[in-house]
Amino acid sequence: MEDSILNQGITALLGWSLPVIEAADRMDRPFLVVGPPEFQEFADRNEIAFVAWQFERLNEQSGELAELLEQKGVKLAVPIYEETVEWAGALNARFQKDPRIFNRSLLLRDKGLMKRRAQMAGIKVGVFEEAYNRDDVHRFLKRVNEALIKLDGDINDPVHVKPLSKAGTVGHRLIREAGDIDLIPDEDFPCLIESHLDGQEFSCEVFVHNGKIRFLNITEYVHLGHSNFVPASPELETWRPQIHAAIEKLISAFEIKYGIIHPEYFISPDGTLNFGEVAARIPGGHIFDLIGKAYGFNAYQAQILCSDPDTTEEELKAFFPKEVEDAKGYAGSLMVYPRVRLIQRLNVPTELKNDPYFDRHDMFIPATSKVAERVGFGNHYGTVFFYGDNSARMKELLLQYEDYDFYI
Amino acid sequence: MTDTAVQAAESKFEQALQTLEQAKPFAKSLYQTEVFQRAIDLAHTDEGLDLLKTHAARFDAAGVFSGGPWEDASKLQPGFVGGSLKLKGVNSVVELMSELRMLAIARGEYEHPGVTADEARTFLNEVMALNLNFLFPAETEEARIESGEHLERANRLFRLLSRELSLKAISRKIVEEIDRLTTQRPIMVGRIVNMIRTAEKMLEEDIDADTRSSLEHYVKATGTPTPFSERHSDLRDYGRFLREASEEELLQEAEAFARMMHSTGLVSAYHATFIRHANRKNHDLIAAALGLDDIGRAFLDTQHELVRDMIQVAVTPETCQILYGFAGMLNRGLLSQDALLPSLRRLFEIDIHPDVHKILLSEEHKRSGIGPNAVLLGGTISVLGQPLGVGQGLNPTCQSARAISLWSQHAQNQLLEYIVRAARDNDIDITFEGEVIFSSQLEGGVAEEIHQELDPVSKVLVPHLDKIYNEMMKRTLLRLEDGHKWVNPAFYGEWIQRGFINLVDPLTGAVVNFSAFVKLFYATHHPDYNNGYELIYPNPVGIYITNVSGELLGLHAVSIQRVAKDESGEWRIYFYNPNNDSGQNWGQGIEPSVKGHGEFEGEASLPFAQFVARMYAFHYNPYEQGDTYMVETEIVEEIEKMARESWGVGYTWAL
Incomplete structure (x- = not known):
């Protein structure tokens, strides 16, 4: 045992996340957490090995962290959230003596670079540009709509803006007209602007080890930022072979070897896949929890396993169930945003609580009844979890309660 | 909830608690939410709460309170319990679970290193004494405005605690409360009788002689x-x-x-x-x-x-x-x-x-x-x-209750007409500025629905009066002045004085000319300044209701019955409060008294200036007015300070 632990080395979790710490703790593998200093006390109290670190931009001190971790016997770094992806890249490049690991990680941190790389690899993407100011966005909106032969007075086709280095839907805005552009805050520039892609949106959570797909989950978005469920409905799953192929292409284009990727696609009714974006971190929307509920394995542990080059084929085989077939049911989540400015009370209908698909919810009346203004897709206030064995019913429920006022 | 539903809720709670129990200390917070949610569901009924109680001995070990202010039972303060239970968020259920833990300690089901069973019992007794309103829910403005599921849950908790504990330690306080309520001679005595029935059990306990004899008197x-x-x-x-x-x-x-x-x-x-x-x-x-x-x-x-x-x-x-x-x-x-x-x-x-x-x-x-x-x-x-025993119950219909009370004092025939009309025809009509308003033709009043814990006359009249009053107010909406100026005389009766002032400008919502407001009230109502004109009919005035910290809870209608000197020679305002529980604490030391200062049956009273510090509108007779300039600046300043530091915090004060 002593030997194997030494051989294995210590895994450093970059970022503070209790579910991840818990998952690692249950894996019987030595780990430490690199996180913001405010967690030091909590870590000490709970005997969690901890290295305090401020993850801001990579800088000349980055080497300091690598040295510190090496001294502690760290052999592997696993990123927990968007901001730590490039840190993990830098650290793993050093631990594994492969500088390109770092450069690859940067591709995933810059939405402009990411799109270019995908396009160069022949992956179908929308029209995009980088915007450094509002004029760029104005021009892009105009040019896209000219290209669509819209006349003055026609309703514009929308475009999307996303800050280059922010995670997921943070700062994601839909732009339809000039007025929307004025609302983009200065700090969101530079950003990526891209044309609107029609079609059903979905995401994949792909566990990759040694460049191979070990488990491919497809998460069906009922409504981006509001509701999704796992595994996808049989209708979407019929495209699994095409999706699988597209992801293999993505993996090879981005030279991804280990860990998790979380790409988003749009699929048109004829099966054409348009690539949205890809991240190498834990997805939002409670997707990991949904995977756990549907398949019964801990996705956080899966990420750690797949991040480690030393994990054996046997371990991987034993860990992952068979996609779709082995799912025990459909697990869905509905993210709830208050639609009132002042929350008076919580209104969870008995009908919902009595529905056999209702699993649980985590809504309380927040301590401050005033609702924060929503920026982009913003943060949800609570989540309702569903679980059941029919995807159509799941979709129906998610749609039904999407417009329900849980906070009144 | 049916029995099976309660059982299902319990088994879900049990599961959540078990998951929490199994989590490592650092991960407790991941599973507490679910425990709190399931506890809320379970505490939804008396039976459920009883079941929740049976798990309380495990709460500490499972980590229900880990990482929060309730973690260490020995550091808790009885004084904070009531406040936490009144919070709408998750804390009210955590607080409730903390009381159940304390009860488990008191019952010897759970041994806590820092709290003995006696200490736990003392803690809970003090909590009960400080929060009688949860045990005997009051029909106060505060209870009405701040109602909600979390408060019903708290009432349930106190019923449970009263069954579990001896009420001995709080008996004196309960008797004081019964004294205070009966002094006001309300028509509806259900709540008082309930308190007496609950307190009756204390006669079997070892309680002090005075408390015992008072209580025996009420029981008899x-x-x-x-x-x-x-x-x-x-x-x-x-x-x-x-x-x-x-x-x-x-x-x-x-x-x-x-x-x-x-x-x-x-x-x-x-x-x-x-x-x-x-x-x-x-x-x-x-x-x-x-x-x-x-x-x-x-x-x-x-x-x-x-x-x-x-x-x-x-x-x-x-x-x-x-x-x-x-x-x-x-x-x-x-x-x-x-x-x-x-x-x-x-x-x-x-x-x-x-x-x-x-x-x-x-x-x-x-x-x-x-x-x-x-x-x-x-x-x-x-x-x-x-006449002063009429109450609004849990309804926001203070105007209607006040009307019934006023008519009972000064227009009994009118009142009887309305009663017969409403009882026979299920309709009332009142003429407003030449147009007849029929309640049966109106939709919606101030109250969305009428809570039926009312005296029979109020049950019959209030639904109609409320709608008519609301309709009259609607018709004055665009007049750029407070509609009460016209509505009150039409609604209550012709003896309401035509002079009217509201200190809030309806256009800007700001407090304007506060000192003029105060001086005018003194010059029309204070015998030292109003040339000796006596108040003949009750004056319907608007007041701000504030809580014990002086924070604004809402607007309320009361009637000034009379102005007189009390036994110590201080001028007081004697008023009728339709909430039948006048002795609430309004903060800043303003506590209306219901006896001992010359109050008649059903009246509450306050020193003159204190009352003015909570008032926002009144009627007056412009022909019976003293000189406003005679009112001393110090008086105005003192009142303005009280107003600004209480309800006035939320208002803009125009210069």
């Missing part, structure tokens, strides 16, 4: 108040005794009933049995049994037949409480008004509208075979005898 007043009623096991038995009793015994009984009723404002069912007996056999005993004064006796004699019939129709053991109002009505000499007599008689037999019929009769009435006319007549007697 609502049970067997006389020597012979005590000796008879039920009303039938007592009825038989009355037939055999001697003149002397009957007179003693009559006087004992009267004494108990007037000392508490509460009436026993035996009293009704006695009165009915006297009504049939020996009319002379009625005056003694009602404790009538000379006026009351005079009208009892002159209106002998009407009184006899009213008793025959309206007084039964179930409606015994109306006897207090009956005595009041006779003593007020109301039966001297010739027009009132046929109006009262009319109530015996009018056809009551089916919808009104439904709301008038409680299940208890139906079981006892009491008809709607009897209930309505009884209710009318109560209102006529206790």
